[in-house]
Amino acid sequence: MSSSAQPLLLRALAGETLPRPPVWFMRQAGRSLPEYRALRETAGDFLTMCFNPEMAAEITLQPMRRFPFDAAIVFADILLIPQALGQDLWFAAGEGPRLGPLPALASMRGEIEASTGRLASIGETLSRVRAALEPERALIGFAGAPWTVATYMIEGRSSDRSGARTYAHQHPAELDQLLDILVEATSRYLVMQAGAGAQALKIFESWAEQLPEDVFERVVIGPHTRIVEQVRAAGVDVPIIGFPRGAGALVENYAEKVPVNAVGLDAQAPIALGQRLQKGGKTIQGALDNLLLRAGGPALDRRVDQLLESWGRGPYVFNLGHGVLPDTPIAHIEQVVRRVTGK
């Protein structure tokens, strides 16, 4: 396939500057779409939907029918890995994820190899979506980053992560072991996804906030680096996007040290910082405020234009700085995608 016939997302991730950036949105599938809400009413449990390839493929494709997004991202959850390693996981209505007690490290270590098999249905979802998706639209696989996943495993639920950050100070050796297990399981999971049809991979560090630099190096930069190295060592050469959300100024340390192809930026990232990353050889992705997307209006258009003008000349993937909020009007998503793509 000639370079210009490649999906726009892959060209941007390869470092090409394009007439317009590719665009997709984190959480473009899911609760903001009425067709998802309708499906969910009949489908029942969230995890059932994640593990049913037919249903998960349908959910992945729903936003692709509605909007001219340049990429789909597989419908799954960052907490499937702890479950595959033996920690109980359930979703209480209106409460978000809940996890059972943290299993012994030795027990989880013994489950690493089997964990990838337990996630085989996610591979099946990817194969189905890849078969259904137009060739010019790319398919992204993903996993939660070890630190973010560990915060849920340690705290048992969504939280302000202060329990996990305290654990990082008080039990550094145990945390390092837990992160190592997650690095292994996550690397295998991502390799499996690439084999099943994912053309790019994304590592979601959703909770990189408030970590002191030395802890950030240990729990974010180290594990991300090892994942990329292990995925590459397995012969997988699809581009990898790292997203240390909330890393503040530490995103520059991240971009310098982690051998990802692209770095996701959150809504706070300064324009000049993104430009420095581009000059340093990274594609950047982000960073429209999801609250502004939901609010809409002329301020939304102005900010979209600013991001396009400031970052569009470097390798850039247009995206949000966080996921689409459930009550985001469809018309606002259309407004932005139209502005970016001209479609």
Added chain:
Amino acid sequence: MSSSAQPLLLRALAGETLPRPPVWFMRQAGRSLPEYRALRETAGDFLTMCFNPEMAAEITLQPMRRFPFDAAIVFADILLIPQALGQDLWFAAGEGPRLGPLPALASMRGEIEASTGRLASIGETLSRVRAALEPERALIGFAGAPWTVATYMIEGRSSDRSGARTYAHQHPAELDQLLDILVEATSRYLVMQAGAGAQALKIFESWAEQLPEDVFERVVIGPHTRIVEQVRAAGVDVPIIGFPRGAGALVENYAEKVPVNAVGLDAQAPIALGQRLQKGGKTIQGALDNLLLRAGGPALDRRVDQLLESWGRGPYVFNLGHGVLPDTPIAHIEQVVRRVTGK
């Protein structure tokens, strides 16, 4: 008074590099101290304590008796200003602050001049503390920054600030007017505090997180700049510390544009970033993780040493990146203060 007889804090804020940095902790007074908890049991309401100069002076001095801190900070609250402007304020047990409906802008504008008089008891607290405090120990006055105070005024309570950030996108003109009112009231309040004995002033922007750069410029950098200008225009020349907590990489924009003498850094601030601010002529203050202070142990000593070695050669004030947590062991505070001061 010769320079070397000046309180260490003031020398550091004037840009001097010292044999050791001065040290104080945000929330050094308050719930982490048993003598505060005992007083609170008899004193009743939190606001009563803020507005009683005898009691507030006692609380301000409590940590000064226990620890060789180089500075005291007046016991007060960042939400006294909205109350003085006419918005109801109360503290529900275990729930934090609660505020009544936002008064009309015109009504609050009419209260600006009177608001400073309603806060006169804070000046009385400062005078009492200054009279009681040894001359080599400095006294700091403070106010909440307009954006942070506005988030409480808009949302009515502690929150994730997404309501206020949405308001910033949807009602920029109204927000600008509210911030202008707060700039006026805050400037007068700080001028009053300097007149009453505060030798340094601090502007607490506790919630600078997750603001896109253009919004940050508008709601943080602009109002802080105007406050410093107005305080200076009133003839007050005490040093001013600005603390945009959670500003991430945007703290560099802040340091470049806001004419404060010193910039507070949170626990996430990279070492190199602090050094850049020092080279740019700012004193920096921070940034020990309050969770690490609470956790204690050798990791705490190592991090204290790292901060001293990395930042101690520029103008530096040793502090936390956020307030002392209520359940922080006294022994850990002693451990750090001893390590910094040698006392």
